[in-house]
Amino acid sequence: MGNPFKSKAFVVLVPYIWLFVFFLAPFLIVLKISLSMTAIAMPPYVPAFDLSAGIGGILSDLKELSLENYAFLFSDSLYIKSYLSSLQIALVSTALLLLIGYPVAYGMARAPKAWRPTLVMLVILPFWTSFLIRVYAWIGILSREGLLNTFLTWAGLIDTPLTILSTNIAVYIGIVYSYLPFMVLPLYAALEKMDESLLEAASDLGCPPLKTFWVVTFPLSLPGVIAGCFLVFIPAVGEFVIPDLLGGSETLMIGKTLWAEFFSNRDWPLASSVAVILLLILVIPIVFFQNAQQRSQERNG
Amino acid sequence: MRKGPSLFNIVSVTLGFAFLYLPIVLLVIYSFNAGRNVAIWSGWSTKWYVAMVQNQQLLDAAWVTLRVGLLSATIATVLGTMAALALVRHGRFMGRTLFSGMVYAPLVMPEVITGLSLLLLFVAVGFDRGFWTVTIAHITFSLCFVAVVVQSRLVTFDRAMEEAAMDLGCPPFKTFFVVTLPIILPAIIAGWMLAFTLSLDDLVIASFTTGPGATTLPMRIYSAVRLGVTPEINAVSTVLIGIVTIGVISASLVTKRQEAERQKAERLAAAAP
Numbered sequence: 001m002g003n004p005f006k007s008k009a010f011v012v013l014v015p016y017i018w019l020f021v022f023f024l025a026p027f028l029i030v031l032k033i034s035l036s037m038t039a040i041a042m043p044p045y046v047p048a049f050d051l052s053a054g055i056g057g058i059l060s061d062l063k064e065l066s067l068e069n070y071a072f073l074f075s076d077s078l079y080i081k082s083y084l085s086s087l088q089i090a091l092v093s094t095a096l097l098l099l100i101g102y103p104v105a106y107g108m109a110r111a112p113k114a115w116r117p118t119l120v121m122l123v124i125l126p127f128w129t130s131f132l133i134r135v136y137a138w139i140g141i142l143s144r145e146g147l148l149n150t151f152l153t154w155a156g157l158i159d160t161p162l163t164i165l166s167t168n169i170a171v172y173i174g175i176v177y178s179y180l181p182f183m184v185l186p187l188y189a190a191l192e193k194m195d196e197s198l199l200e201a202a203s204d205l206g207c208p209p210l211k212t213f214w215v216v217t218f219p220l221s222l223p224g225v226i227a228g229c230f231l232v233f234i235p236a237v238g239e240f241v242i243p244d245l246l247g248g249s250e251t252l253m254i255g256k257t258l259w260a261e262f263f264s265n266r267d268w269p270l271a272s273s274v275a276v277i278l279l280l281i282l283v284i285p286i287v288f289f290q291n292a293q294q295r296s297q298e299r300n301g
Numbered sequence: 302m303r304k305g306p307s308l309f310n311i312v313s314v315t316l317g318f319a320f321l322y323l324p325i326v327l328l329v330i331y332s333f334n335a336g337r338n339v340a341i342w343s344g345w346s347t348k349w350y351v352a353m354v355q356n357q358q359l360l361d362a363a364w365v366t367l368r369v370g371l372l373s374a375t376i377a378t379v380l381g382t383m384a385a386l387a388l389v390r391h392g393r394f395m396g397r398t399l400f401s402g403m404v405y406a407p408l409v410m411p412e413v414i415t416g417l418s419l420l421l422l423f424v425a426v427g428f429d430r431g432f433w434t435v436t437i438a439h440i441t442f443s444l445c446f447v448a449v450v451v452q453s454r455l456v457t458f459d460r461a462m463e464e465a466a467m468d469l470g471c472p473p474f475k476t477f478f479v480v481t482l483p484i485i486l487p488a489i490i491a492g493w494m495l496a497f498t499l500s501l502d503d504l505v506i507a508s509f510t511t512g513p514g515a516t517t518l519p520m521r522i523y524s525a526v527r528l529g530v531t532p533e534i535n536a537v538s539t540v541l542i543g544i545v546t547i548g549v550i551s552a553s554l555v556t557k558r559q560e561a562e563r564q565k566a567e568r569l570a571a572a573a574p
Contacts, residue, residue, distance in 0.1 A: 007474065012391055012400070015384035015444065019403040022441040026418030029425050104317030107310035119314070121553060126321050128545045130502045132519050132526075133538040137324040139530050140331060145338065147327060180321060231409065238411020240505055245526060255413045262417060262509075272421065275414050282411070290405045 027279070034272035035065045069273035078257070079274065083281065085252040089168065089243075090236035093175040094229050097183040100176060101228065105187035106217075109194070120188065127181040135174055135245050142170050142246070166248030174242040179235075183228040190224025191217070223296065230289040234282055254278055325542065332535035349536040359521055359537065366501055366518040369432065373439035374497035380440065381447025381496070382489055388448070389455040407445040415442060416509030423510065430512030438510040439500040446499060447492035454488035487556050494552060498545060 073079045108119045126134065141147045142165040149161040164170050194217065202212040218225075240255035247253070254274065262271040332350075336343035353359060384404055387394075394400075407415065419438045423430055462484070466476045482489075504519040511517065518537075525534055 008391060011383045012387040012394055015380045015387065015448075016396070016400055016403075018380055018441070018444070019384075019400070022419065022422070022437060023403050023407060023415075024399075026422040029421045030414075030418045033421055100317070100320075103309070103313035107312075107314035107317070110307070110310050111314065121549075122318060123321070125546065125549060126325065128498050128549050129325065129542045130519065130538070130545075132502065132504050132522055133328070133541060134324065136522070136526050136530075136534065136538065137328040139526070140535075141324060141327065143530070145341075150341075177320065177324065180317070184317070234409040235411055238413050240411075240413050241523075255411060258413045258417065259505075268421070271417060275417050278411065279414060286406055286409060289409055290402055293405050294401060 030272045030275055033269055034069055034276045035067070036269050037066060037068070069270050070277075072270065073273055073277060078252070079254075079277075082252045082254045082257040083277070086237050086239075086254040087281070089171060089175070089253060090233050090239075093172055093179070093236050094233045096172065096176050097179055097232050098225065098229065101180060101183035101187055102225075104180075105184045105191055105224075108184070108188050109191035116192070120185070123181050123184050123188075131178060132241060134178055135241055138170070138174055138177065138246060139165060142173070165246060166251075168247065168251055170246040171243050171251055171253075174246040175232075175236055175239065178242065179232040182231045186227035186231065187221060187224040190221040190227075194220050223292075227289075227292060227296075230285060230292065234285050234289065237282060238278060328535055329539045329542065332532055332539040334532050334535075337531065349532040350540075352533050353536045353540070356533070358516075359518070362516050362518045362521040365432065365515055369436050369439060369507075369515075369517065370497045370500040373436045373443060373500045374493050376436075377440045377444040377496040378447050378489060378493040381444040381492055382451050382485075384444060384448040385451035385455055389452055404445050404448050407442045408449065410442075412503075412505035413509075416506040419506070420509040430510060431515040434510045434512065435507050435515055435517065438506050439496075439503065442506065443496035443499045446495050447489075450492040450495060451485060451488045454485050458484060487559065490552065491556075494548065501541070 108116065108123075111119055139146075143149075144161045144163060144165070146165070148164070149158070152158045153161065164173075198216055198220075199212055202216050203209070207215065238255045239253060240259050243251045243253040243256050244259070247256075258271050258274045258278070261267050261274060331342075333345050333347065334342060335346035335348070384400075388397075388401055388404065416438070419434070419441070420430075423434050428434060458481075463476050463480050466480045467473065471479065502519065503517075504523050507517045508520055508523075511520070518541075522534060522537060525531070
């Protein structure tokens with residue numbers, strides 16, 4: 001390894017090639033298969049390109065590429081409803097997470113300095129325990145004979161058990177619960193860095209506390225707000241486990257629809273086109289997220 | 302201005318943490334329930350733990366998960382550290398924007414898309430699905446998390462130390478192992494642990510990319526949950542939560558002690574004439 005240029009190229013190339021082969025190239029295959037026809041075989045599609053047939057074969061294949069799957073997606077209201085309802089559930093959950101996460105992060109950032117590392121650790125700890133298990137825990141709490149209904153009946157607050165499991169409310173609870181650390185941590189990082197003398201200056205100049213919050217604190221925490229919102233919104237749109245386990249038959253989310261097309265209907269080309277459209281919807285927020293990440297990294301560097 | 306946390310801050314932090322921890326605590330308590338119903342308490346019992354260790358399917362799945370986790374976390378840590386070095390140290394190189402895009406995108410990419418696209422790749426190249434395909438899939442998404450963790454340590458790294466070593470005649474390759482690596486080691490260990498838990502945790506990507514004989518623990522738990530809630534799943538969950546909690550707390554204690562020792566050494570070095 002005497003030549004530094006060689007080792008430098010090595011360090012860049014190995015992860016580059018890995019990500020290219022196993023992250024980027026698969027998307028091209030998804031795109032290709034979304035344009036091919038469904039077949040009852042294994043694998044269950046007719047390939048859109050057959051490289052063994054040479055250039056002539058590819059040219060004739062190009063003519064046979066079909067947009068049929070996409071046409072189907074837009075003709076069947078199930079898919080459009082799934083996309084819209086996923087976006088709606090993700091948006092509402094993001095707003096709820098911001099409302100719940102902000103006071104928690106704010107309280108943490110104003111806690112005595114000695115406690116802060118422990119508090120951060122306590123927010124991260126649930127993230128390390130299995131996502132599936134944390135979603136599962138809510139089934140026992142929210143079901144009709146579950147702990148919440150047992151408790152509320154015992155406390156005399158309700159007579160008949162509430163139906164929460166298998167509704168969208170349970171999906172919101174599940175998403176807010178599972179994604180809370182992702183919202184709290186960036187908010188905390190932004191709030192903790194804030195110079196408290198700015199607040200003192202505002203209050204010395206006679207600014208009431210609530211106004212100080214809106215004029216000073218909130219604008220300064222905006223990078224954390226943006227990072228937190230992207231971190232929860234993008235994965236929430238494609239969420240599968242939470243709507244599948246906590247939601248009901250009327251809960252339409254695109255992750256669930258894609259899973260059903262793939263595993264139950266075994267329609268790989270249609271599942272692929274569902275994925276392509278989902279990716280197109282998410283590409284703008286993902287690019288925003290990347291730029292924000294890169295900027296924050298360059299600022300620190 | 303009044304110092305110390307206000308009532309509002311104390312209440313919001315307390316409620317936030319109660320919300321985060323109550324479901325987990327209830328889950329653990331009900332794993333010791335004697336009855337089958339998870340909402341009605343009928344006395345203490347460890348019978349679900351006995352049932353768990355006698356469930357061969359579950360143990361097989363746990364073994365697969367453990368092997369996939371150890372292997373994928375280790376390879377992902379090597380590749381992720383390289384990716385972090387490439388991003389922080391190598392300035393502008395050709396295709397850097399694409400590269401950083403490929404590192405950050407998997408952090409937020411919905412799992413159903415990653416899973417489906419990898420599966421279609423494996424089918425397209427005719428790769429038999431099973432243990433190796435799950436491992437490759439897990440390496441791919443967890444290497445990005447490792448890269449972000451290591452990168453955050455590298456950007457605060459004082460390059461003067463490396464320059465000092467090289468000025469004293471240490472070759473670059475040796476400098477990396479003697480100077481750079483020990484300093485970024487805590488981040489690399491944290492990255493490995495993150496990659497390992499992400500692998501243990503994954504249901505969606507593993508479901509797409511797995512094949513016969515490579516059923517992972519989350520897949521077993523998922524199919525059991527779909528059939529109904531039983532205290533046996535609570536018992537399995539409790540064991541997993543216990544392992545992760547012990548691991549995370551001991552790792553953080555070790556890092557804390559190392560950090561304290563390092564600071565002490567730095568103070569001593571600064572005080573020396």
